[in-house]
Amino acid sequence: MGDFAPTEGYAESGSAAAIALENLSHVYRNGRGAKNVDLRIGRGEVFGFLGPNGAGKTTLIRTLLGLIAPTGGRGQVLGLDIVGQSRELRRRVGYLPGEASLYDWLTGYQNVDFALRVRGVADRSRLKRLAGVLDVDLGRRLKTLSHGNRQKVAIIAALAHDPDLLILDEPTSGLDPLMQETFQNLMREENSRGKTIFLSSHIMGEVEALCDRVGVIRDGRMVAVDSVEHLRKQRMKYVTCEFAGSEPVPDLAAVAGVRDLQVSGQGRRFSFAFTGSLDSLVQSLAGRGLSDLTVTDPPLEEVFRAFYEQGGSR
Amino acid sequence: MTLLRQHFRSQRTGLLIWLGANVAATLMVASLGNSVSQSQALPKLVEKLPANIQALFGLAPGLSAVDSFIQAKLGFWIILAFPIYGCLLAISAVTREVDRHTADFLFTLPIDRARLLVSRWAVMVADIAILGLGIWVALVAGLKGVGVTGSWSGYFWMIAQTWLLGVAVGSLALLASVWIDDYGAGTKYSLAGVGALFALDMGFRINPPPWWALVWNPFAHANSARSIMENRLLWGDAAALAVIAALALALAVHFFARKQIRA
Numbered sequence: 001m002g003d004f005a006p007t008e009g010y011a012e013s014g015s016a017a018a019i020a021l022e023n024l025s026h027v028y029r030n031g032r033g034a035k036n037v038d039l040r041i042g043r044g045e046v047f048g049f050l051g052p053n054g055a056g057k058t059t060l061i062r063t064l065l066g067l068i069a070p071t072g073g074r075g076q077v078l079g080l081d082i083v084g085q086s087r088e089l090r091r092r093v094g095y096l097p098g099e100a101s102l103y104d105w106l107t108g109y110q111n112v113d114f115a116l117r118v119r120g121v122a123d124r125s126r127l128k129r130l131a132g133v134l135d136v137d138l139g140r141r142l143k144t145l146s147h148g149n150r151q152k153v154a155i156i157a158a159l160a161h162d163p164d165l166l167i168l169d170e171p172t173s174g175l176d177p178l179m180q181e182t183f184q185n186l187m188r189e190e191n192s193r194g195k196t197i198f199l200s201s202h203i204m205g206e207v208e209a210l211c212d213r214v215g216v217i218r219d220g221r222m223v224a225v226d227s228v229e230h231l232r233k234q235r236m237k238y239v240t241c242e243f244a245g246s247e248p249v250p251d252l253a254a255v256a257g258v259r260d261l262q263v264s265g266q267g268r269r270f271s272f273a274f275t276g277s278l279d280s281l282v283q284s285l286a287g288r289g290l291s292d293l294t295v296t297d298p299p300l301e302e303v304f305r306a307f308y309e310q311g312g313s314r
Numbered sequence: 315m316t317l318l319r320q321h322f323r324s325q326r327t328g329l330l331i332w333l334g335a336n337v338a339a340t341l342m343v344a345s346l347g348n349s350v351s352q353s354q355a356l357p358k359l360v361e362k363l364p365a366n367i368q369a370l371f372g373l374a375p376g377l378s379a380v381d382s383f384i385q386a387k388l389g390f391w392i393i394l395a396f397p398i399y400g401c402l403l404a405i406s407a408v409t410r411e412v413d414r415h416t417a418d419f420l421f422t423l424p425i426d427r428a429r430l431l432v433s434r435w436a437v438m439v440a441d442i443a444i445l446g447l448g449i450w451v452a453l454v455a456g457l458k459g460v461g462v463t464g465s466w467s468g469y470f471w472m473i474a475q476t477w478l479l480g481v482a483v484g485s486l487a488l489l490a491s492v493w494i495d496d497y498g499a500g501t502k503y504s505l506a507g508v509g510a511l512f513a514l515d516m517g518f519r520i521n522p523p524p525w526w527a528l529v530w531n532p533f534a535h536a537n538s539a540r541s542i543m544e545n546r547l548l549w550g551d552a553a554a555l556a557v558i559a560a561l562a563l564a565l566a567v568h569f570f571a572r573k574q575i576r577a
Contacts, residue, residue, distance in 0.1 A: 058577050059577075062575070065422050068574045068575065069574065087424050087425070088424070090422055090423060099415055099577075101414060101415035101418065101419065102416065114316065115419070118423045118424065
């Protein structure tokens with residue numbers, strides 16, 4: 001992996017970015033994995049990483065962290081090569097795995113203390129502060145803790161060394177709604193201190209609340225990278241329209257891009273999701289006694305669903 | 315040092331169990347020392363056995379009654395026990411971490427994989443040594459307790475030679491474990507491997523093959539009767555065991571650096 005001819009500008013942009021991937025792949029023998037991923041995430045950005053189970057999210061994260069080697073392409077994290085400088089990279093990254101498993105025969109404190117010792121961090125004040133914020137007893141052995149409390153210890157282990165980049169895979173799984181809010185506030189605080197956050201999550205509300213941009217991965221390939229707002233605007237609209245008078249209403253089911261069509265009001269009121277050109281939709285509706293038209297952006301969850309049901313493209 | 319201490323602590327309960335069971339068994343064997351020393355039946359029996367049967371059980375004519383008894387009971391047992399313990403420790407080093415998913419936590423820390431593996435190998439070496447020392451202390455104390463004088467240094471060298479055997483077999487298991495991610499399967503395979511090598515060595519003791527067919531099997535380099543009789547480390551065999559262990563460790567480090575830690 002170390003003998004690539006450097007692409008012009010790659011090193012410069014890589015060092016300026018928190019994460020810079022160029023054609024990065026890790027493809028398993030069964031053909032699954034992450035394929036030819038190009039991605040730039042700026043320092044101080046909160047990036048949401050979306051995709052269903054098996055889409056390649058965890059594979060990409062594991063490749064970034066040096067747990068598995070790339071089968072193609074290259075990448076830099078915090079300006080460090082993910083293959084050649086993996087150890088230094090891991091010193092500056094905090095990682096929370098999807099299935100966080102710490103040593104259950106140790107207490108929460110001993111687990112985090114071990115990680116800090118390996119990292120050469122002597123100060124334990126941040127550890128104690130995080131335990132207070134997340135309201136967890138670090139003096140108990142992990143095997144005696146609930147799933148939610150184990151998750152809190154894992155979050156502390158990922159944050160305690162004050163990393164420049166946080167890679168979080170389903171961070172709030174097992175946390176109650178109040179603690180999810182506490183976690184989001186903690187992430188905002190970290191971000192305000194200039195930390196970069198790479199957040200993989202299935203909880204769209206969390207992604208919408210925290211992230212500046214999101215990337216959507218499908219079958220191992222990044223199919224969209226955009227701001228949350230732009231993605232919502234671009235990908236799909238929620239449309240409601242009503243027709244007055246006695247003129248025949250248009251056959252909306254036949255209009256390209258219309259889905260989830262619902263009809264009410266004696267067959268003259270329609271609501272549907274729309275993924276086509278608004279210009280052509282308005283032309284289809286015009287001249288039929290249109291009395292009301294509302295177009296709204298859908299929640300991110302719907303955008304995400306559209307990517308997977310209809311097939312999104314960059 | 316952090317890695318060494320953390321792994322040693324994780325293996326502490328297992329070490330105490332092995333130590334307790336083996337010290338208890340050794341004290342039981344030693345408690346019979348007085349009866350054995352007053353009877354010359356065992357050395358006479360050994361002398362009457364055909365040479366291939368003596369070889370099969372590692373017996374040697376010329377040992378005192380107590381030494382013959384200790385060698386036959388304890389020497390024979392630790393030749394199996396140390397490699398089994400070494401294998402269990404080796405499988406715990408990496409395979410157990412992957413199996414329990416703690417590998418994700420461990421390997422995303424800024425740890426050098428070579429140092430990690432060597433530290434875990436060092437814990438295995440230390441734990442087998444502590445087990446061996448515990449057995450030796452119990453043996454000496456037990457025999458002294460019943461008023462019997464044995465070949466104290468001979469027993470020490472017997473245990474030292476077998477410690478090297480445990481380290482060599484454990485190192486081979488460590489090498490194999492780099493490709494095994496299932497702890498249950500890893501334990502089964504490594505114990506089956508110990509059994510196969512031991513059985514092969516037993517067969518070779520009855521019908522010795524050419525040296526080149528023997529030399530690669532670690533069990534061929536442990537002979538408790540000879541260690542007691544010659545009252546020293548068997549240097550040639552010790553060197554062979556050290557080479558097997560060093561080679562296996564070096565290969566394990568090499569391949570472990572390239573291991574893919576899958577979810």
